[in-house]
Amino acid sequence: MEAMGAVRGLTPCISSPPPNSSSPTHRSNILFRRNNNPQKLAAFHSQSHLFSYSPTSPLTHSSSRNNSFTPHIFLPRLVASMEQVEETYIMVKPDGVQRGLVGEIISRFEKKGFKLIGLKMYQCPKELAEEHYKDLKAKSFYQKLIDYITSGPVVCMAWEGVGVVASARKLIGATDPLQAEPGTIRGDLSVQTGRNVIHGSDSPDNGKREIALWFKEGEVCQWTSAQAPWLRE
Ligand code: IDP
Ligand code: MG
Numbered sequence: 001m002e003a004m005g006a007v008r009g010l011t012p013c014i015s016s017p018p019p020n021s022s023s024p025t026h027r028s029n030i031l032f033r034r035n036n037n038p039q040k041l042a043a044f045h046s047q048s049h050l051f052s053y054s055p056t057s058p059l060t061h062s063s064s065r066n067n068s069f070t071p072h073i074f075l076p077r078l079v080a081s082m083e084q085v086e087e088t089y090i091m092v093k094p095d096g097v098q099r100g101l102v103g104e105i106i107s108r109f110e111k112k113g114f115k116l117i118g119l120k121m122y123q124c125p126k127e128l129a130e131e132h133y134k135d136l137k138a139k140s141f142y143q144k145l146i147d148y149i150t151s152g153p154v155v156c157m158a159w160e161g162v163g164v165v166a167s168a169r170k171l172i173g174a175t176d177p178l179q180a181e182p183g184t185i186r187g188d189l190s191v192q193t194g195r196n197v198i199h200g201s202d203s204p205d206n207g208k209r210e211i212a213l214w215f216k217e218g219e220v221c222q223w224t225s226a227q228a229p230w231l232r233e
Contacts (some may be wrong), residue, residue: 087117087158088165088201089210090172094152096197097121101189102155105198108171108185109159113231118158118211118220124150132213141194148194158211158220162232165207168200 090109092102110116129149136142159168173184177196180187190197201207211220225231 083162084204085160085162086164086204086207087160087211088168088204088207089199089214090157090159090168090201091199091214092155092157093149093195093197093199094154095148095190095195097153097155099189099197101197104189105185106155106157109157109168112167112171113227114159114161114164114168115223115225116157117160117222118156118215120156120215120219121153122156122214123153126150128213132210144194156214158215165201165204169202172198172200 090105092105096102096105106116106119126146129146130137133142133145133149136145139145161167171185173180173186175186175196176193177186177190178192180190182188185198186196201210
């Protein structure tokens, strides 16, 4: 996952490991020592789960100095790990900020299990709003939309996960809040299209484009969630 972030040009946030390191590898070692129960290890796997080593590998013998070993790629796990990780740009619009819905909205994405990789409050300048909504320039509501988005601070977010773009659109609900299903953010928290509290990218390409538009270099943070092994097998 970290490698994929680096490939996409995101800046890794360097953080010190906590005193009782919670890295999956470290935790699995601790559990193994305490429980001696291999089943308890199932949920904890490090990147090394992508490879298996020959039982006769010299590396399995600690006394060996011979480094020639045969790694075998364990294909089913490799395929699962290569599922497309996407990024989406989510924004609490000025009405959502004014109505005190920021925490509620962030919470829905957190609870779903996506990873927050960028977050800031921002007073959007007119030029940025126009660039963001340039595809809607011909629409009759365009000027009102620009006035709405620049009318107060917004909360900008970048979220990461497998399938996050389409899933976020489902969590958000239909553009018209009266058509949005109960249980969705717009369905639960708003009543009018011109005040529909939240934006979400409509494709993986637009997710990347919008994150690059709203966040400066260094504002998007790559990190490893301690929850990761509990969210995806
Ligand atoms: P989306 O936000 O669900 O992707 P879009 O069609 O991309 O919907 O429109 C962008 C935003 O423009 C909407 O979220 C809404 O704030 C605003 N908007 C869309 N249609 C109307 C309308 O008919 N009247 C007023 N505002 C509109
Ligand atoms: Mg849209």
